[in-house]
Amino acid sequence: xxxxxxxxxxxxxxxxxxxxxxxxxxxxxxxxxxxxxxxxxxxxxxxxxxxxxxxxxxxxxxxxxxxxxxxxxxxxxxxxxxxxxxxxxxxxxxxxxxxxxxxxxxxxxxxxxxxxxxxxxxxxxxxxxxxxxxxxxxxxxxxxxxxxxxxxxxxxxxxxxxxxxxxxx
Numbered sequence: 001x002x003x004x005x006x007x008x009x010x011x012x013x014x015x016x017x018x019x020x021x022x023x024x025x026x027x028x029x030x031x032x033x034x035x036x037x038x039x040x041x042x043x044x045x046x047x048x049x050x051x052x053x054x055x056x057x058x059x060x061x062x063x064x065x066x067x068x069x070x071x072x073x074x075x076x077x078x079x080x081x082x083x084x085x086x087x088x089x090x091x092x093x094x095x096x097x098x099x100x101x102x103x104x105x106x107x108x109x110x111x112x113x114x115x116x117x118x119x120x121x122x123x124x125x126x127x128x129x130x131x132x133x134x135x136x137x138x139x140x141x142x143x144x145x146x147x148x149x150x151x152x153x154x155x156x157x158x159x160x161x162x163x164x165x166x167x168x169x
Contacts, residue, residue: 020047022043024042024043032055032135032136032139034135034138035063035142036059036062036063037057037058037063038057039057039058039135040055040057041135042056043129044129044132045126045132050130051127052129053126053129054124054125054126055123055124055132056121056122056124057121057122058119058120058121059083059085059119060119061118062117063113063120064113066112066153067111067165068088068109068110068165069109069157069164070106070107070109070163071104071131071160071161071162072106072161072162074128074131075104075105075125075126076103076110076126077102077104077127078101078122078123078124079100079125080099080100080101080121081098081121081122081123082098083097083098083118083119083120084096084097084098084114084115084116084118084120085112085113085114085120085122086112086113086114086115087102087110087111087112088110088113089109089110090108090109110165130160130161131162133159134157134159134160138156141153141156
């Protein structure tokens, strides 16, 4: 087909619809509060065909992270925007400072914490997006000042293809 024919064909085709561009401003996004961590969901997967979710998390000073755990079905990425976040992968600690990217593939035991006297901010990615709902479930479980039991946390993890790395406890 000649270029001219392709151009004519394109003109006569139905208008192409493209997904709407998602723009999340500085004060926008869903806020999830989990103890001393405040998460702002920037993309929950609804604009990416559920391929990717993105969240910004602020970890207060001396915030303990979750127990070490493994994800069976998603990669998790962490980009440190400010402060220092300590990532524990198996039995190795990595102090990630501003500008550091940590990528955790499925099956890798990991956790994170802020051991410093300053807040730490990180951008997290989840590919695919399924783990965002886990954080929503945790916030609901912690509603009204309730404490999260270890079993309730494990049950929530299991719903999203995640398990504690109990062999490292």
